[in-house]
Amino acid sequence: MSVKEVALKFNYAFEGTLYAPNGNAEIGVKEGTLAPYDMLFGALAGCLYSTFLDVAMKKRISYESVDLLVTGEKRNEIPSTLKWVHVKALVHNPEKELGLEQAFELATRFCSIYETISKVAKMTYEIEFVYDGT
Incomplete structure (x- = not known):
């Protein structure tokens, strides 16, 4: 524990x-x-990235950097839990796109905060590859 x-x-x-x-x-x-949801979305992005990094390192796949954008909507009903959350990942100068797509998908399954939020909200993600300077 x-x-x-x-x-x-x-x-x-x-x-x-x-x-x-x-x-x-x-x-x-x-x-x-x-604000509270700033911290929640930041915690989600931090956990998801840490998990993604662990998987990518185990797969020995490199990249330069990752930008994460977390967007979500709260319900109007009480309790006003999240209705949906979307995570967009921009991976800069990746080595192997398919391997990183798989790593991100695994990260969504193994990130405890992603899993926790998924109990109340519809979770989606997208990954985009960016090649800087080419």
Whole structure:
């Protein structure tokens, strides 16, 4: 079992700080802060990328970098869980497209946050390959 822990401190307004082992983040609705769904989508992208990277490394397939864009819509009903979430991955200068497509598909199955969100939302993804400077 792997226990994880973060701490948060808020004032009476929606202004606070998330304290995590590797860094802190300001939370709120003002410029320069993160809202709850910003953090959720960021957690999804971070988990998905970490899992994708692990699979790509095991397959010994390289690329230069990956840009991820996470988009989603909340339901109007209460509780207002997510209706759908879409992840778009731009893989820059890939070595083997098919292998990376397979790696990303595996990442969606093995990423715990992707799996968790999929229990309430329709999850979709797309992967696009970008060749910079060619």
